[in-house]
Amino acid sequence: MPTYTIHITNHAVERFNERVRPALSPEAAGEELGRVALAGKVTKVPPPWHVNNCMELAPFYLEVADVLLPLRPHWTEPDVLVATTCIPRGSFSQDARRHRTARKQDAAATRRSRVR
Structure with missing residues (x-):
């Protein structure tokens, strides 16, 4: 695979801060995500745990743990x-x-309609 430069968007930093390191300030979260990304692996194949829970696949992924x-x-x-x-x-x-x-809402509505 060729060498790429990774640009991390503000949205990605916000999500990292919110979902992975909520105790950090936004600035510290951005710095940490940049450091973490250096240890990552770029791949075209998403991990199985993501495939089962996503609505849309991306062309590439940076996977770190x-x-x-x-x-x-x-x-x-x-x-x-x-x-x-x-x-x-x-x-x-x-x-x-x-x-x-x-x-889940559709299933609950179906169950309620059967009870009546």
Whole structure:
């Protein structure tokens, strides 16, 4: 695989701060995520735990232990990948969470209609 530069978005830092290191200040979380990313592995194949809980697959991933950064190619720089968010193992994406909630609500409504 070629060498890439990883650009970490503010959104990815916010999610890392919120989901992985909530005790850190936003600035410290950004610095730590930058250091953690250096130990990561870029791959095109998402880990199985992510595939089961996501609504959309990314073209690339930066995987560091139980933290996953979905990566998209930069729109003008072909050797730059952009980390769009931060997903820790065991969490759901917002889309997957909405889908799961809707499915549970539909199932509950079906059960209620059978009781009547």
